[in-house]
Amino acid sequence: MAMENNRFIGVGIDVGGTYTKLAAISDAGIVFAQSTVETLPGLGPMKFLDRLEAAVRLLKDSISRPVRAMGMGLAGDVDSRKGMLRCSPNMEPFTGFPFKRRLESRFQVPVSIENDATLAAWGGYVAELKRRPRNVVCLTLGTGIGGGVVVEGALYRGSTGTAGEIGHTIVEPDGEECSCGARGCLEAYAGSYGIVRTAKKFLAHREGLAAGSGRRRVVGSRNIVWRLCPDLSRLDARVLALAAQRGDWAARKTWGVAGYYLGIGIANAVMLFNPDVVLLTGGVSRAGRWFMGPLLRVVRTRPMGIPARHVRVRIAKTPNLGSLGAAAWALEERKIS
Amino acid sequence: MAMENNRFIGVGIDVGGTYTKLAAISDAGIVFAQSTVETLPGLGPMKFLDRLEAAVRLLKDSISRPVRAMGMGLAGDVDSRKGMLRCSPNMEPFTGFPFKRRLESRFQVPVSIENDATLAAWGGYVAELKRRPRNVVCLTLGTGIGGGVVVEGALYRGSTGTAGEIGHTIVEPDGEECSCGARGCLEAYAGSYGIVRTAKKFLAHREGLAAGSGRRRVVGSRNIVWRLCPDLSRLDARVLALAAQRGDWAARKTWGVAGYYLGIGIANAVMLFNPDVVLLTGGVSRAGRWFMGPLLRVVRTRPMGIPARHVRVRIAKTPNLGSLGAAAWALEERKIS
Numbered sequence: 262m263a264m265e266n267n268r269f270i271g272v273g274i275d276v277g278g279t280y281t282k283l284a285a286i287s288d289a290g291i292v293f294a295q296s297t298v299e300t301l302p303g304l305g306p307m308k309f310l311d312r313l314e315a316a317v318r319l320l321k322d323s324i325s326r327p328v329r330a331m332g333m334g335l336a337g338d339v340d341s342r343k344g345m346l347r348c349s350p351n352m353e354p355f356t357g358f359p360f361k362r363r364l365e366s367r368f369q370v371p372v373s374i375e376n377d378a379t380l381a382a383w384g385g386y387v388a389e390l391k392r393r394p395r396n397v398v399c400l401t402l403g404t405g406i407g408g409g410v411v412v413e414g415a416l417y418r419g420s421t422g423t424a425g426e427i428g429h430t431i432v433e434p435d436g437e438e439c440s441c442g443a444r445g446c447l448e449a450y451a452g453s454y455g456i457v458r459t460a461k462k463f464l465a466h467r468e469g470l471a472a473g474s475g476r477r478r479v480v481g482s483r484n485i486v487w488r489l490c491p492d493l494s495r496l497d498a499r500v501l502a503l504a505a506q507r508g509d510w511a512a513r514k515t516w517g518v519a520g521y522y523l524g525i526g527i528a529n530a531v532m533l534f535n536p537d538v539v540l541l542t543g544g545v546s547r548a549g550r551w552f553m554g555p556l557l558r559v560v561r562t563r564p565m566g567i568p569a570r571h572v573r574v575r576i577a578k579t580p581n582l583g584s585l586g587a588a589a590w591a592l593e594e595r596k597i598s
Numbered sequence: 599m600a601m602e603n604n605r606f607i608g609v610g611i612d613v614g615g616t617y618t619k620l621a622a623i624s625d626a627g628i629v630f631a632q633s634t635v636e637t638l639p640g641l642g643p644m645k646f647l648d649r650l651e652a653a654v655r656l657l658k659d660s661i662s663r664p665v666r667a668m669g670m671g672l673a674g675d676v677d678s679r680k681g682m683l684r685c686s687p688n689m690e691p692f693t694g695f696p697f698k699r700r701l702e703s704r705f706q707v708p709v710s711i712e713n714d715a716t717l718a719a720w721g722g723y724v725a726e727l728k729r730r731p732r733n734v735v736c737l738t739l740g741t742g743i744g745g746g747v748v749v750e751g752a753l754y755r756g757s758t759g760t761a762g763e764i765g766h767t768i769v770e771p772d773g774e775e776c777s778c779g780a781r782g783c784l785e786a787y788a789g790s791y792g793i794v795r796t797a798k799k800f801l802a803h804r805e806g807l808a809a810g811s812g813r814r815r816v817v818g819s820r821n822i823v824w825r826l827c828p829d830l831s832r833l834d835a836r837v838l839a840l841a842a843q844r845g846d847w848a849a850r851k852t853w854g855v856a857g858y859y860l861g862i863g864i865a866n867a868v869m870l871f872n873p874d875v876v877l878l879t880g881g882v883s884r885a886g887r888w889f890m891g892p893l894l895r896v897v898r899t900r901p902m903g904i905p906a907r908h909v910r911v912r913i914a915k916t917p918n919l920g921s922l923g924a925a926a927w928a929l930e931e932r933k934i935s
Contacts (some may be wrong), residue, residue: 338904346906396757410870412749419872420733423905430866434770442901529767533747533870535756564779567675567684568760 267291269329269597271385271589273318275377275581276335277299278351278404281313284584285320285328288597290387294320295581302351306358315368329410331370332591333360334377334408336582341422344374350440351405373591377583377596378407379418379425383593385540386411391581394537398530400427400523401480404446405440410534416590428452432525450522451552453498453545459518460501461493465590485509502548513551520552524559527574531560535568542577549576550589599651604628606666606934609654610721610874610925611715612918613672615688615741616676618650620655621921622665627724631657633920638686641694646851651704656678668707670697671714671920673744678759681711687777688742688763708877710928714920715744716755716762720878720930721923726916731874737764737860738920739882742777743785747871753927765789769862787859790835790882796855797823797838798830800848822846839885850888857889864911868897872905879914886913 266289275282277300285294296318300309321328324555337356339347344361346352364372382399395414401407406428410417417424428448429441436445437455449455464486486504490496504512527539541549556574563569579585603626612619614637622631635653637646658665674686674693681698683689701709719736723729730753738744743765747754754761765785766778773782774792786792801823808820827833841849854919864876893911900906916922 310933325671338902394757408870412754413752415750417749420731420874421872421903421904421908423902424870424872426872426902426905429900429902431769431862431868432771434862439901525768525771529866530870532763532767533745533761535758535761535763537757563766564776565675565763565766566761567758568756568763571758 268326268594269592271325271332271592271597272320272328272331273380273584273586274313274333275333275380275396275587276333276352276355277377277583279298281309282581282584283316283320284581284588285324286347286585286588286592287326288592290589291583293324293326295584296320302354305357306317306355306360308354310363310367313457328368328370330373330591330595331364332373332375332380332587332589332594333364334375334380334587335360336377336398337390338403339374339376339422341373341375341418344372367485369501371591371595372412373587373594375418375587375590376407376409376422377401379409379416380586380590381407381542381583382409382425382511382540383409383416383590384582385542385577385579386416386582386586387589388582388585389540389542389577392540396534396536397538397540398425398427398527398534398536399540399542400527400546401474402451402541403456403543405452407543408530412534416593424451427526427530430526430529432529447526450524451519451545456498456501456515456519456545457496460515463514466495486512498545498548499556502551505548505551516548516551517555520555522558523552524556527556528563528569529561531568531572532563532565536572539572539574540577541575542582546576605663606929607661608925608929608934609657609665609668610717610921610923610928611650611670611882612666612920612924613670613689613692614714614718614920615639615673618646618653619659619918619921620653621918622661622764623922623925623929624663625929627926629922630661630663633657633922639691643692643697644764646692646752647700647704654705665707666703666934667710667928667932668701668705669710669712669717669924669926669931670701671712671717671924672697673742676711676759678710678712678714678755681709708928708932710924710931712755712924712927713744713746713759714738716746716753716759717923717927718744718879718920719748719762719877719923720753720927721919721921722914722916723753724926725919725922726877726879726914727875730842733871733873734875734877735762735764735864735871735873736877736879737864737883738880739788739878740880742789744880745867749871753930764863764867767866768860769866782844782861784859788863788882793835793838793852793856793882794833797833797848797852800851801830804848823849830845835885839888839922842885842888853885853888854892857892858896860889861893864893865897865900865906868905868909869900869902869904873909876909877914878909878912879919883913
């Protein structure tokens with residue numbers, strides 16, 4: 262463990278549905294290089310490996326230090342012993358593919374494969390929080406909601422590698438439909454598709470009000486969402502954050518709902534894990550200004566007050582915690598950190 | 599750690615609102631003696647310590663081996679460093695009293711103080727599960743619902759000693775009132791007071807139906823709950839289990855509701871901790887026959903299936919896991935086990 266610093270490199274690969282991010286960091290935690298390639302899961306895992314190999318070679322060429330370990334985060338249920346995806350709603354073509362074995366034979370280094378949000382939690386713990394707190398719950402807020410947990414300074418993966426799946430905890434029994442097929446999961450309210458669904462309901466409601474009162478044009482003229490995004494099928498969390506910023510009523514109500522349910526999911530995780538920090542990362546976390554108020558209102562007003570008062574809920578400032586975490590975890594698992 | 603077996607004794611004390619249970623176990627995990635005293639918290643902590651001292655002396659006299667450590671479980675939020683209750687709805691007179699310091703000076707052995715359900719979880723892990731699984735969530739089902747967690751074979755207490763508080767996770771936003779002052783906690787539906795409240799609603803509803811249809815006498819004659827417990831203010835979980843056994847409709851519906859919400863709370867804990875076993879203990883767990891069906895239906899039908907299929911939900915057979923766990927934990931903390 263007491264290595265000379267910056268001698269060895271870990272490469273981290275965060276495989277998203279659209280983009281795959283790469284990072285090379287040293288045993289001292291210094292980021293040496295980062296890059297991005299398209300994932301294109303539809304073309305199959307072999308083509309993906311080819312593109313990945315080219316990207317990793319480019320990364321290695323820019324460093325001139327030996328790569329000693331690689332880590333890969335995959336969105337879905339990961340069997341880390343076999344080093345493959347057991348199941349994944351968003352990356353069906355990659356399920357069952359032996360990533361660990363194939364990567365190890367291509368690159369001749371040990372490869373660690375974990376759930377992407379689990380590795381983002383480790384990235385948050387190492388790169389954002391500098392390993393200072395003992396117990397951390399990390400949420401990755403994007404299309405879906407991933408989660409990971411650090412317990413007593415160690416990454417906790419659970420008995421089948423699935424620990425920290427806060428996105429699929431139930432926050433509203435018999436509530437909205439979730440991507441997983443269940444109802445009332447946190448993701449169904451605070452994953453970006455759930456947020457967009459809530460917004461469309463508020464927009465339709467406003468439309469109905471306007472039609473009913475004959476004031477359609479007046480209300481329409483104040484409709485900020487529709488001016489930002491005339492094609493509602495393209496509505497996303499970024500537009501809704503912008504609309505909230507410009508004072509749009511439906512957008513603000515929408516973020517209120519997302520924040521309320523994030524508050525319930527996080528309050529429950531706080532009761533169970535009693536962490537020092539809850540860290541939020543991922544694209545949707547950038548809209549924190551609009552959901553943090555209602556979120557904290559739920560967490561802070563829990564009567565069993567000590568864990569709720571102890572915990573700090575923070576939005577991560579460091580980008581790419583997924584790939585950084587994958588690289589850091591690969592080094593950690595080989596005891597090169 | 600490699601001690602000769604059965605040479606040293608740990609004494610465990612599980613302080614409940616009504617009774618305090620004691621257990622003496624050896625470093626090899628053999629139970630040497632158990633006893634019970636009344637808690638009578640209203641008389642204050644000093645009187646309680648006097649009664650406790652007498653009980654411990656009786657226990658020691660029957661063993662003739664040296665007591666090397668004592669553990670105490672208290673219902674409420676425990677500061678284990680200071681060795682006292684920070685707050686407790688049921689044992690107000692004991693809050694702030696320096697149990698650790700007073701017990702150590704009376705008995706001249708090191709004393710470990712933790713939340714009672716946390717120690718019951720350790721008892722379940724050691725005495726019921728024989729330390730076989732790696733990750734365990736334990737629920738103590740009684741008037742309230744306590745919880746404790748074992749992570750990678752070690753008792754996990756969280757950052758303020760409050761981890762595992764599953765009874766105060768939200769299972770129904772804006773739901774029934776909980777003893778903690780919040781709404782919709784698991785305890786409000788599956789703690790015995792919540793179960794009794796649900797039963798009274800079903801009974802009142804039936805009464806209403808009977809009155810409305812003019813069939814009061816007929817329905818009344820089938821009213822098993824009222825025959826078992828003519829004074830409804832004394833209705834408890836034991837009566838409701840007996841009534842369910844005899845085919846009472848309201849009692850069975852009541853257990854169905856409790857099981858459904860236990861299912862939601864446990865499914866959420868399974869998503870977050872991904873444990874091997876969820877262990878149920880405490881008086882209400884004896885009614886498992888009536889709530890396990892609906893409980894497992896919620897857990898097993900979660901679409902994110904791998905953690906839900908992996909976990910076994912079991913009812914503990916060993917009684918007094920609270921005092922056994924307190925004794926075992928005291929030895930564990932001193933490395934005498």
